[in-house]
Amino acid sequence: MAAPNVNVPADAPEHCPGTESSDAGKVSACAGCPNQQICASGETQAPDPAIEVIKGRMSSVKHKILVLSGKGGVGKSTFTSHLAHGIAHDDTKQVAVLDIDICGPSIPKIMGIEGEQVHQSGSGWSPVYVEDNLGVMSVGFLLGSPNDAVIWRGPKKNGLIKQFLRDVDWGDVDYLVVDTPPGTSDEHEVSLQDVRKEISFCRKVKLPVIGVVENMSGFVCPNCKTESQVFPPTTGGAEKMSIDMDVPFLGKLPLDPRIGKSCDEGKSFLSEVPDSPATQAYKQIIEKIQDFCTGSQLMET
Known part of the structure; x- marks a missing residue:
């Protein structure tokens, strides 16, 4: 386990001593790490000057929420957008989404x-606003066409993300919801394993885990509102995994075909179908997330 306040690279192996440790690059945990040679030489890279600028820009954002998944196609962007819509329903809250x-x-x-x-203004890039209190920034706004492909890798992608954090004039924001890239695994039966990896990653970099959401957990009939289990859990599902890993379980979001329809039309499902069981599930989960954020703020003060 790395010592407190030691700089541990995100791609470091487990039990990395950290770049500032006297053991950097010299212990068994460092074997095979791409950074081993430079760490052992003591010539670690100087801090990125953009980090302090980003800290200053982000200081006006009260709560930063990352939406993570271990694989693609699990409804992460759908959840991100409806989390933002749900919080922004309170017009006293300023909400932003970073894609x-x-x-x-x-x-x-x-x-x-x-x-x-x-x-672009004198203070930086301006977000695109869905509502007066809901702004969005995405690489999609920088493409000539929705059909354009972005095939950037590593440094170029990281550079753009850094630019979004550094140069976008978010203003005073209560909640910044970040829609992150998915994992790459395609095997559906190991989806819980992917989530476990995400939780382990968050703990490694000391990122607080708000909780786990089980998306598309059952099918809700739009007419009779009866819920059917399409993919019944064989190992206890996300709820049992949350207990095993000691993280909060925020709830289950059922399948409702009208969610996809709302997304295709660029509308909030929460406003379009307010009486759906899925809408009620969204609201309960959003309330738990806000309770976590405000509770964390009280503990810090």
């Missing part, structure tokens, strides 16, 4: 602002 899914930016379409352009 850093560089290769597959779907947030502009889901939130009904596809084809919009980013404008």
